[in-house]
Amino acid sequence: MRNIYRGFRSLRRNLARTTVILLILGLVACLSLAMLAVERGVSSRVAEVEATVGTLIDVRPAGAIGPGPDGELLPLELVDDLALLDGVADVVPLLVARTADPSRPGSGEPMQGGPRFGSFTLGVEPDRPLSVPGGGTVEIVSGRSLEPGDAGRAVVVVGALLASERGLAVGSTVEFAGRDFEVVGIHESESRMGRSAVFMPLDTAVEVLGLGGLTQVTVRVTSIGEVDAVREAILAAWGETVDVVAQKDSFAGRFEETLGNLRATSRIGLLLSLIAAGAVVFGTMFLVVRERSREIGILKAIGAGRRDIALQFGAEAVALSLIGALIGVILLGLIGPSVASAVVSLAGQSAPAVGPGGGPAGAGLPGGGMPGAQMFMARQGVGVLLGSLDITVTWALAACAAAGGVALGLIGGLVPALAAANLKPAEVIRGE
Amino acid sequence: MNDRVAIRVERLSKEFTFGGQRVQALREVSFSVETGTMVSVVGPSGSGKTTLVNVLGGLDSPTAGEVWVEGRPIHVLREADLTEFRRRRVGFVFQAYNLIPGFSALENVGLPLEFDGTPRRRREERARECLELVGLPPSRHRHTAARLSGGEQQRVAVARALANDPAFILADEPTGNLDSANSDIIVNLLASLAREQGKTVVMVTHDRSLAARAERVFEMVDGRIL
Numbered sequence: 001m002r003n004i005y006r007g008f009r010s011l012r013r014n015l016a017r018t019t020v021i022l023l024i025l026g027l028v029a030c031l032s033l034a035m036l037a038v039e040r041g042v043s044s045r046v047a048e049v050e051a052t053v054g055t056l057i058d059v060r061p062a063g064a065i066g067p068g069p070d071g072e073l074l075p076l077e078l079v080d081d082l083a084l085l086d087g088v089a090d091v092v093p094l095l096v097a098r099t100a101d102p103s104r105p106g107s108g109e110p111m112q113g114g115p116r117f118g119s120f121t122l123g124v125e126p127d128r129p130l131s132v133p134g135g136g137t138v139e140i141v142s143g144r145s146l147e148p149g150d151a152g153r154a155v156v157v158v159g160a161l162l163a164s165e166r167g168l169a170v171g172s173t174v175e176f177a178g179r180d181f182e183v184v185g186i187h188e189s190e191s192r193m194g195r196s197a198v199f200m201p202l203d204t205a206v207e208v209l210g211l212g213g214l215t216q217v218t219v220r221v222t223s224i225g226e227v228d229a230v231r232e233a234i235l236a237a238w239g240e241t242v243d244v245v246a247q248k249d250s251f252a253g254r255f256e257e258t259l260g261n262l263r264a265t266s267r268i269g270l271l272l273s274l275i276a277a278g279a280v281v282f283g284t285m286f287l288v289v290r291e292r293s294r295e296i297g298i299l300k301a302i303g304a305g306r307r308d309i310a311l312q313f314g315a316e317a318v319a320l321s322l323i324g325a326l327i328g329v330i331l332l333g334l335i336g337p338s339v340a341s342a343v344v345s346l347a348g349q350s351a352p353a354v355g356p357g358g359g360p361a362g363a364g365l366p367g368g369g370m371p372g373a374q375m376f377m378a379r380q381g382v383g384v385l386l387g388s389l390d391i392t393v394t395w396a397l398a399a400c401a402a403a404g405g406v407a408l409g410l411i412g413g414l415v416p417a418l419a420a421a422n423l424k425p426a427e428v429i430r431g432e
Numbered sequence: 433m434n435d436r437v438a439i440r441v442e443r444l445s446k447e448f449t450f451g452g453q454r455v456q457a458l459r460e461v462s463f464s465v466e467t468g469t470m471v472s473v474v475g476p477s478g479s480g481k482t483t484l485v486n487v488l489g490g491l492d493s494p495t496a497g498e499v500w501v502e503g504r505p506i507h508v509l510r511e512a513d514l515t516e517f518r519r520r521r522v523g524f525v526f527q528a529y530n531l532i533p534g535f536s537a538l539e540n541v542g543l544p545l546e547f548d549g550t551p552r553r554r555r556e557e558r559a560r561e562c563l564e565l566v567g568l569p570p571s572r573h574r575h576t577a578a579r580l581s582g583g584e585q586q587r588v589a590v591a592r593a594l595a596n597d598p599a600f601i602l603a604d605e606p607t608g609n610l611d612s613a614n615s616d617i618i619v620n621l622l623a624s625l626a627r628e629q630g631k632t633v634v635m636v637t638h639d640r641s642l643a644a645r646a647e648r649v650f651e652m653v654d655g656r657i658l
């Protein structure tokens with residue numbers, strides 16, 4: 001214990017130098033911790049993305065992917081048939097059409113390529129939360145969302161932009177495709193497309209629009225490991241008439257790749273900054289041992305054993321490194337948020353280029369082939385996925401820093417401490 | 433050989449190789465010292481005085497010959513046993529600047545006892561006793577080395593050498609940096625330790641008049657005792 005105490009105390013001997021070294025160590029530790037936080041944040045986002053979109057498979061009419069000819073639809077029975085496949089947890093049908101508008105040509109037609117202009121109507125199962133494919137979340141700002149009891153009823157939830165264009169409010173009546181609908185809710189969405197979207201119960205949409213089919217079915221598989229098997233099964237049964245895209249292989253997969261790169265970069269950064277910190281500890285202790293070699297000789301002459309000397313200098317290294325790590329924690333608390341936003345914006349710049357046809361990973365919601373929404377996602381880039389990356393000081397991070405500090409002190413201080421312990425007293429007491 | 437013999441040295445040689453050159457620091461030195469005696473070692477620079485004292489205290493190992501201290505064969509002891517020997521049986525005083533900077537006089541004197549696990553209270557008590565013995569006023573006990581005069585520092589060094597109540601005091605030019613008044617104080621102190629406490633003292637010095645205060649004087653020239 002006395003050896004360790006002497007080691008701690010030695011830090012005060014050259015206070016100016018100790019302060020400078022602690023600041024350097026603090027900066028390096030702060031960098032390490034930031035890298036660690038980025039790595040952890042990105043890893044958990046990757047896991048989230050995998051968990052939410054990794055198990056989704058989009059099924060569309062053959063040849064419909066991309067801004068191809070509109071008009072092909074999936075048969076309604078496909079929903080029940082897909083649900084019978086092994087490994088399928090859920091099947092989400094979707095019908096997308098241009099919103100019927102007498103003033104526009106082609107209104108009321110089903111859309112495969114996605115909305116390129118104007119408003120679109122989404123037929124959705126009323127018992128599911130509303131979402132705009134690829135456009136993120138939908139928030140009800142007035143009235144209510146669709147409810148299970150709405151099935152078959154002529155009710156709509158309209159986007160705020162469309163509502164203001166047409167002067168609609170909750171309780172208004174609006175005509176779509178020659179039929180009157182009651183507006184039960186107004187929603188707000190992140191994208192321009194979303195703000196013009198009209199949601200109505202799926203069966204109502206099928207009936208009213210007279211289309212008799214679906215534009216897309218999204219299959220959720222029980223686990224990511226079964227995605228390939230389920231895709232093969234769908235292709236085997238309906239390969240002639242449908243296109244099948246697993247989201248993990250398309251848009252979401254590419255986001256994952258970018259996140260993976262970011263994670264690898266942060267891991268390398270972490271490793272390099274740890275090596276730098278170790279080098280600082282090693283260099284400092286090396287210097288300290290050289291400088292105090294005569295004193296080490298005297299300690300040995302008056303009865304210190306190798307163990308005593310090694311413990312003293314090891315403790316000094318650990319104290320140095322530990323305090324440095326704690327300074328790093330404090331620095332991180334000060335600059336962490338700026339680092340986080342810098343990382344997010346950097347990651348945003350390296351977002352993958354998104355071509356048409358992939359299913360966007362909009363907050364894990366069933367995606368549709370919607371270039372508009374994809375462009376929206378692409379512009380936001382990985383920033384959207386990393387949106388919640390926060391680099392803040394938690395107890396876990398502080399504990400991690402403390403443990404890392406101790407470990408680094410032991411590693412960086414080991415060789416100098418052993419060198420000190422092995423000094424020959426007669427030589428160092430004599431020596432200049 | 434009788435059991436009053438504390439140190440017995442037989443044909444002790446020490447050779448250094450430095451930059452490919454061999455230096456014979458000690459050449460077949462033989463002597464013995466009785467318990468409770470003070471001997472001084474004089475001689476020109478480079479004659480091997482420091483080397484002799486280091487080998488006697490187990491800080492350095494001989495190239496040839498035997499060194500028996502209290503019946504222990506120092507020349508064959510391993511590092512761990514030598515540490516134990518220095519910790520329990522030997523007290524060293526070096527020329528100057530051999531206190532630990534930043535530590536108070538009291539802490540410096542208590543230091544040797546930290547290595548054998550003596551509890552704090554006992555260490556302080558013993559350190560105070562030793563400082564009293566060398567005549568450092570209690571008001572200075574908590575001063576760090578830097579705030580003590582050269583004479584006071586050497587008195588603290590002697591007190592530290594006494595802390596573990598050793599049988600041997602090995603002092604390598606303990607008065608090297610002191611004026612004659614302070615030198616007198618230190619040498620008197622060492623002499624009284626031999627006379628009153630029965631300690632065996634070996635003191636290296638350049639000053640022949642100080643050397644004459646010892647019971648025996650070893651003259652060294654070129655690695656030999658005349």
Ligand SMILES: Nc1ncnc2c1ncn2[C@@H]1O[C@H](COP(=O)(O)OP(=O)(O)OP(=O)(O)O)[C@@H](O)[C@H]1O
Pocket residue numbers: 427430448449450455456457475476477478479480481482483484
């Ligand atoms: N570690 C070493 N390596 C090489 N040569 C050494 C070493 N230690 C001592 N010597 C040589 O051994 C000889 C004796 O040295 P020593 O220090 O014992 O002399 P000394 O009598 O104490 O001299 P001084 O009065 O100057 O202190 C010298 O020639 C010295 O240069």
Ligand SMILES: [Mg+2]
Pocket residue numbers: 481482483604
């Ligand atoms: Mg000498």
